[in-house]
Amino acid sequence: MKVIDRSANGVNSLVHLICFSMLPTIFDIFVSVSYFSIVFDFWLGLTVFTCMLIYFVVSYKGTTYGNKLRKVDLKTANELRNKSLDSLLNFETVKYFGNEKYEINNFEKAVKTLYDGELKSRIIYATMDSLQNFVINTSLLIGSLLCAYKVRTNELTLGHYVMFSTYIVQLYSSVDWFDYFVRAIQRNLVDIENVLEVLKEEQEVSDSPDARELEVTDGAISFNNVFFEYVPNQPILKNISFEVPPGGTVAFVGPSGAGKSTIMRLLLRFYDVCSGSIIIDGQNIKDVTQESLRKAIGVVPQDTVLFNDTIGYNIKYGRLQSEEDDIIEAAKGADIHDKILTFKDKFATEVGERGLRLSGGEKQRVAIARTLLKSPHIVILDEATSALDSKTEQNIQKSLQRVCSGRTTIMVAHRLSTIIHADQIIVLSEGKIIERGRHSDLLEMDGVYASMWKLQLSSNNRNEMESS
Numbered sequence: 001m002k003v004i005d006r007s008a009n010g011v012n013s014l015v016h017l018i019c020f021s022m023l024p025t026i027f028d029i030f031v032s033v034s035y036f037s038i039v040f041d042f043w044l045g046l047t048v049f050t051c052m053l054i055y056f057v058v059s060y061k062g063t064t065y066g067n068k069l070r071k072v073d074l075k076t077a078n079e080l081r082n083k084s085l086d087s088l089l090n091f092e093t094v095k096y097f098g099n100e101k102y103e104i105n106n107f108e109k110a111v112k113t114l115y116d117g118e119l120k121s122r123i124i125y126a127t128m129d130s131l132q133n134f135v136i137n138t139s140l141l142i143g144s145l146l147c148a149y150k151v152r153t154n155e156l157t158l159g160h161y162v163m164f165s166t167y168i169v170q171l172y173s174s175v176d177w178f179d180y181f182v183r184a185i186q187r188n189l190v191d192i193e194n195v196l197e198v199l200k201e202e203q204e205v206s207d208s209p210d211a212r213e214l215e216v217t218d219g220a221i222s223f224n225n226v227f228f229e230y231v232p233n234q235p236i237l238k239n240i241s242f243e244v245p246p247g248g249t250v251a252f253v254g255p256s257g258a259g260k261s262t263i264m265r266l267l268l269r270f271y272d273v274c275s276g277s278i279i280i281d282g283q284n285i286k287d288v289t290q291e292s293l294r295k296a297i298g299v300v301p302q303d304t305v306l307f308n309d310t311i312g313y314n315i316k317y318g319r320l321q322s323e324e325d326d327i328i329e330a331a332k333g334a335d336i337h338d339k340i341l342t343f344k345d346k347f348a349t350e351v352g353e354r355g356l357r358l359s360g361g362e363k364q365r366v367a368i369a370r371t372l373l374k375s376p377h378i379v380i381l382d383e384a385t386s387a388l389d390s391k392t393e394q395n396i397q398k399s400l401q402r403v404c405s406g407r408t409t410i411m412v413a414h415r416l417s418t419i420i421h422a423d424q425i426i427v428l429s430e431g432k433i434i435e436r437g438r439h440s441d442l443l444e445m446d447g448v449y450a451s452m453w454k455l456q457l458s459s460n461n462r463n464e465m466e467s468s
């Protein structure tokens with residue numbers, strides 16, 4: 001992937017740049033050690049060189065081990081963040097099962113692992129610092145004693161002694177700076193590696209370099225011999241072909257796992273088809289930008305998840321440039337305006353995390369209002385009313401009709417009563433189309449759809465009898 005190449009090149013260039021900037025320091029150290037050996041005394045030079053070698057070995061080993069610990073710490077910190085986020089997002093499930101203590105224990109364990117890891121790395125770095133100081137001071141002591149001895153035996157002058165002390169202090173300040181710099185770089189490289197891991201994630205779908213904007217004129221959709229699998233050799237859709245004329249409605253029914261929602265995901269290009277094509281108004285969706293494609297499609301999903309903000313904000317999300325009047329119109333169209341006016345803060349009412357302060361029907365209406373505001377050419381209703389009771393569903397149907405009117409619509413439904421007016425009903429089973437036609441045609445066919453219809457009728461009758 002281009003992004004990875006670029007970032008990897010970036011890191012390589014950074015490492016090269018740093019190495020170059022360190023050359024003077026390395027040169028400085030090399031010259032100093034040689035100077036001691038040649039000009040002063042061989043044993044003095046050897047002492048300084050040996051201590052320097054020990055210093056670098058300690059530094060290398062300590063930093064390498066410290067980096068390993070840091071990698072583990074980063075992994076633990078990520079896991080801790082994911083775990084806490086997951087428990088907070090699913091707080092209702094935690095409460096349903098009374099598992100608060102279990103979650104708290106898990107969190108405490110994760111915090112303790114992180115704390116222990118950080119403590120270990122701090123101990124390693126502190127030990128390394130002490131060892132390095134010990135090596136430097138020992139070398140200073142041995143060097144000074146050796147130098148003093150040579151002055152006493154008249155092999156060196158007092159001036160040599162002063163020069164040695166000045167040199168060695170300067171040398172060790174360079175070495176110290178070098179060590180600090182290398183340590184900081186290595187530590188940051190470990191962190192960058194963490195970011196690169198994220199960049200390495202392959203993008204499921206990317207725009208082709210010459211991708212154009214999708215131009216929707218009528219909103220005609222056609223699937224041509226579409227074959228798709230999420231995992232190799234496990235086909236989900238097999239040779240799916242159908243057409244939706246401009247403004248027409250096609251509904252998909254079938255058992256759970258048949259591939260109905262997958263068709264919607266392919267139309268939105270969350271995945272690319274393995275073979276075949278999806279055409280909108282004569283343009284293959286592979287050749288257009290994902291942004292323009294998704295702008296043309298409005299989705300009313302099965303479970304509407306709202307932002308933890310106001311109702312007004314959540315409706316406005318359908319078209320961020322909307323004026324207040326447009327939002328009110330959309331709310332009226334979705335039949336939620338009167339309900340919003342009964343709230344104390346009206347459109348400024350906070351909906352809570354994921355919209356938990358609203359009922360299922362209200363959330364669904366917000367989703368419809370958003371789609372009305374977006375005013376797309378194509379609408380997808382993915383089991384938009386399956387989570388609602390029959391009465392709420394009947395009320396919402398009117399709003400849905402408003403969203404779909406004059407727009408090409410693709411629906412997924414479990415309740416067959418919601419799709420009887422569709423221009424075409426397609427029955428899917430194990431990724432294949434097994435029946436298609438209008439409601440009355442399919443009933444006449446007396447096949448899978450007809451038996452599903454009879455089953456739903458009898459269960460509806462049973463429910464009515466039980467409630468009366």
Ligand SMILES: Nc1ncnc2c1ncn2[C@@H]1O[C@H](COP(=O)(O)OP(=O)(O)OP(=O)(O)O)[C@@H](O)[C@H]1O
Binds near residue numbers: 256262
């Ligand atoms: N991201 C994914 N990776 C792998 N397999 C997946 C993925 N998403 C869905 N599937 C599988 O693809 C199959 C079809 O899923 P899909 O959601 O399209 O079914 P569906 O007909 O909409 O079912 P339902 O009516 O229960 O929502 C299922 O067997 C599912 O397990």
